[in-house]
Amino acid sequence: MKNLLKIMLTASLCVSASIAAPQKGSMTDPRDEKTYKTVKIGDQVWMAENLALEITEINGNPGSTNECWILGGNGKKANCKKYGQYYSALAASVACPDGWHLPSAPEFKKMLDYAGNSIDLKSKEGWNTYQQSSGNGIDKYGFNAQPSGGCIVAKDGECSYLEEGKRAYFWTSTVPSDTEGVAYAFLGASHTDYGFDLAPQSKGLWMFFPVRCIQNEKKNVGDVSADFNEGEATESSSHDACKAAVAKAKNTYNRCITLPKGSSERSLCAKKYKEEKENAEKACIIKNAKNSCSRSASDIMEVVRQRMPGLRHIYNKFLKQQPHFQGVISLRFTIAPGGEIISISIASSTTGYGEFDNEIKTAVSRWNFGKFKCDDGNVANETTVTVPFTFYE
Known part of the structure; x- marks a missing residue:
């Protein structure tokens, strides 16, 4: 079943299309005030840089390595901007800021299918040669995938780096129900080397890869928007009741977008969300x-x-x-x-x-x-x- 999953995830990315120029922007993570470039690829908005938020630990286990300061750069701080932090699978699942999330394998594949190849997603420098051909990309869409590699934490706590210059690794949120692993995406020095693989969950906590966050969808539950605010307190509508109604609707929305598109469960969830959103608007x-x-x-x-x-x-x-x-x-x-x-x-x-x-x-x-x-x-x-x-x- 694992092989079948791998075949499904690594389906050929041979789709081609006439693509509009990417829309570039920026966002600031309020948790540490770091600003990241962003890019819209198709209908998805991605961070155009790897996340650099340091997470010391999560549930008593290592969160991120904080080794981005030295990886391949002899102590140059620029590498933290270049490669970002390296996260455990567990830390990656909670690393993205509010309004953004760790992309699923299908979300990654949608972006890869849109691009149609890996050379258009890779950075213009830093990649090793492969069979006497440059592994560098042309970064057509501004995604700027760096050949960061990853690391495995040994018993002594040191991070053993692997494949810097050869591959870009990114955690996904996908944990297939029939396996004990977490899916991650990769791009290789060869322009035909890209797809997904599984990190066994028993070891996944000790494998550290970069994170690219994707912006939450705004219009993806029926025909209802997830955006509304709770307003202010008044005699006719208490602030506490308003906040409670908003929180309830938002929780339902977050659950709805995890359900398969087109499924009856998602349709019923969307109906419930619409009712709760209307109640929240009235309360606020x-x-x-x-x-x-x-x-x-x-x-x-x-x-x-x-x-x-x-x-x-x-x-x-x-x-x-x-x-x-x-x-x-x-x-x-x-x-x-x-x-x-x-x-x-x-x-x-x-x-x-x-x-x-x-x-x-x-x-x-x-x-x-x-x-x-x-x-x-x-x-x-x-x-x-x-x-x-x-x-x-």
Whole structure:
């Protein structure tokens, strides 16, 4: 069965296609403030550098080697930037920052299939020759795979390095159910030497490989987005209830994306997530009404959902000016009984792009929520709300 798995994972990467220029960007890991280059390959966003976060230990066992400072570089610190840390399989599973994750073998294969070969993914220097031919790549997509090799920790605690210059190794999150191993991806000096293999779990803790993180999918549970924020505390919607509702929905989302695409289990999970997300939106909307006769959170969010797609063209316009920017804008506005917005302001923003924020505010200010009357026929009061708007590619 192990051989069968290996055959499945190392399926030929002969697919070719007309590929658009890669979209490059950057991200900063808030845990240690290191900034990494990123690149979009197909519909996936990858770190374009190996992770360099040091993990001293995990569950009482070694986390990362911290040997990136000296590997092949005679003590040059530049090698930590070049090769990153070398992680145990267990540490690798929790190493990526929030919003990113350790890629599965299928996610790696999707990227490899998109590229169609290994020479386009490998760095332009550092690779050994193979049968008198250079092993260096052309780095067409900006993935910049370095020939880092890996290491095995011996009983004395020293890291014995192997195949630097010959291969690039990357941990995956895939643990096949019929084996006791963890899958890892590799690229070799020969441009036809690439695929996957298994590190036996009994030894995997002591095998150390680099990590490349991939950005979490944003739209992959039914037709529902996973992005929304919990807002602020008010009399009508307590902050604690809001946070609890958001956490519940996010936990369900994280479980859904682990289920096979197209499966009935994932479909049912997506339905549950959609319900929990709607409950969270209702719990988190900030509402300040003078009496109980005011617009409901569900009525307001229904209009917001209907009108939200109309803001996409604004985001796309600014995205051309500043690739990969994203964030959440919380707008605070007051809706008159007739439905028009009579005042609006930016309560908070994480986009870091003031011009974009103001254009979104202007567009929303033109929305109309329709006339509203109380059940007894009296004219309703004005309703003030704060609603988070999330934007991403």
